Amino acid sequence: MALRGVWHLRKLVVSYSDWGGSSRGIRAFMDSRIPSFKEANPHLELETELIRGQHPHLKAFCKNNNERVVCVRNMTPEEVLLHATRLRNALGRKVVKLKTRHVTKHLSVQQRIICSSRTQNLPKTHS
Amino acid sequence: MAHRRSLHSLARLISSSSTVAPRCTVKSLASILPNHFSTAAISSSSDCILPDSEATFWCSSLFSRNRARHFCSSSRKDDDEGEDEEDGDEDDDEESEGDYSDEDEEGARESSDSNSKPKPPPPGPVDKVARAAEIGYKVVGKLRPSEKVFKPYEPVYAVVQIGSHQFKVSNGDTIVAEKLKFCDINDKLILTKVLLLGSATQTIVGRPIVPDSAVHAVVEEHALDEKVIIFKKKRRKNYRRTKGHRQELTRLRITDIQGIAKPEIKVDPKPTKPTKPSKPTKPSKPTVEEQEQVAVAA
Numbered sequence: 001m002a003l004r005g006v007w008h009l010r011k012l013v014v015s016y017s018d019w020g021g022s023s024r025g026i027r028a029f030m031d032s033r034i035p036s037f038k039e040a041n042p043h044l045e046l047e048t049e050l051i052r053g054q055h056p057h058l059k060a061f062c063k064n065n066n067e068r069v070v071c072v073r074n075m076t077p078e079e080v081l082l083h084a085t086r087l088r089n090a091l092g093r094k095v096v097k098l099k100t101r102h103v104t105k106h107l108s109v110q111q112r113i114i115c116s117s118r119t120q121n122l123p124k125t126h127s
Numbered sequence: 128m129a130h131r132r133s134l135h136s137l138a139r140l141i142s143s144s145s146t147v148a149p150r151c152t153v154k155s156l157a158s159i160l161p162n163h164f165s166t167a168a169i170s171s172s173s174d175c176i177l178p179d180s181e182a183t184f185w186c187s188s189l190f191s192r193n194r195a196r197h198f199c200s201s202s203r204k205d206d207d208e209g210e211d212e213e214d215g216d217e218d219d220d221e222e223s224e225g226d227y228s229d230e231d232e233e234g235a236r237e238s239s240d241s242n243s244k245p246k247p248p249p250p251g252p253v254d255k256v257a258r259a260a261e262i263g264y265k266v267v268g269k270l271r272p273s274e275k276v277f278k279p280y281e282p283v284y285a286v287v288q289i290g291s292h293q294f295k296v297s298n299g300d301t302i303v304a305e306k307l308k309f310c311d312i313n314d315k316l317i318l319t320k321v322l323l324l325g326s327a328t329q330t331i332v333g334r335p336i337v338p339d340s341a342v343h344a345v346v347e348e349h350a351l352d353e354k355v356i357i358f359k360k361k362r363r364k365n366y367r368r369t370k371g372h373r374q375e376l377t378r379l380r381i382t383d384i385q386g387i388a389k390p391e392i393k394v395d396p397k398p399t400k401p402t403k404p405s406k407p408t409k410p411s412k413p414t415v416e417e418q419e420q421v422a423v424a425a
Contacts, residue, residue, distance in 0.1 A: 101303040110325060
């Protein structure tokens with residue numbers, strides 16, 4: 001995600017096993033897809049990590065000091081790429097249910113006028 | 128009608144024998160007929176009701192139907208064979224899925240494409256633009272780091288439609304729409320379906336869209352919403368299904384609203400504290416405020 005044009009994913013760690021069967025897809029991903037992914041996202045720091053005997057996963061470090069881990073065992077290279085892209089596109093914030101689809105800091109212009117005119121026209125209670 | 132029925136039954140019988148030539152007259156039919164059907168009756172019927180030409184037409188049409196049926200059965204056989212072939216190929220695909228080398232993948236894709244139903248081709252650039260316009264946006268280009276499109280707040284608002292959702296937005300707001308497929312992060316968009324524009328003194332209502340107006344936005348995020356659990360249950364039937372779903376969403380930040388006169392923001396200097404509290408004066412009567420103008424776009 002990019003907030004006002006600033007990318008929030010800083011670092012992506014691709015951990016895999018050179019022996020395990022569940023890492024077959026991610027090994028193909030590393031051979032075929034990682035160079036182009038790196039080219040498309042020059043702001044991103046990409047690291048590979050060999051952990052033998054473990055299932056593969058992607059670990060994303062965000063600008064807000066959050067990290068998110070996605071397991072990619074037994075996935076095809078396309079699926080791994082999809083998850084990597086989602087991590088790039090996503091915000092590092094915690095996923096919560098949306099209460100509103102519209103976030104604004106400012107009260108409506110016309111509503112402000114209506115409110116002010118109402119307060120001015122209020123009848124006096126105490127003389 | 129009775130004669131026609133008899134002809135139908137005749138044709139069925141002959142088709143069952145399957146040794147008859149496709150085109151024949153009623154007379155030749157009569158010669159082939161089995162014993163239980165009286166030839167005399169048929170010949171008399173053909174003589175009295177159907178002229179020869181019409182009878183031949185009926186027979187030929189019936190035979191052609193039968194032939195078509197025959198072909199259908201043969202085609203079914205062909206289909207079955209084709210399915211068998213497909214099954215075989217699918218097995219091959221499964222075998223080839225073991226290794227994720229590029230060549231194997233491409234081969235598997237080709238074979239699967241050739242066997243399965245022809246998939247619609249991926250949308251081209253023109254098609255993408257058309258589909259995006261249908262939803263209500265247009266991709267302008269990438270946001271460069273040197274560009275400064277994020278402006279401070281302006282007291283103007285607009286109602287825009289994206290897909291089937293309407294949003295009341297002003298400069299600097301963020302909105303969450305359903306996923307916009309044909310744009311990437313940091314793309315600049317123009318939201319074309321502007322339904323209403325408003326400021327403190329003016330309102331422009333579109334019918335339904337305000338012409339010569341646009342809302343500019345930047346794509347900030349493609350993300351998944353929180354997981355929703357779909358739980359189905361039927362009582363006393365031992366039936367329970369649980370399914371999860373995460374909706375794909377796109378977050379946009381509004382950068383500019385065009386098509387309405389923007390009032391200048393008055394920057395008031397910081398109010399200085401009065402030294403002595405003056406006597407409370409009677410509040411003057413509220414001045415007649417500027418009448419709000421409402422215009423309807425042509």
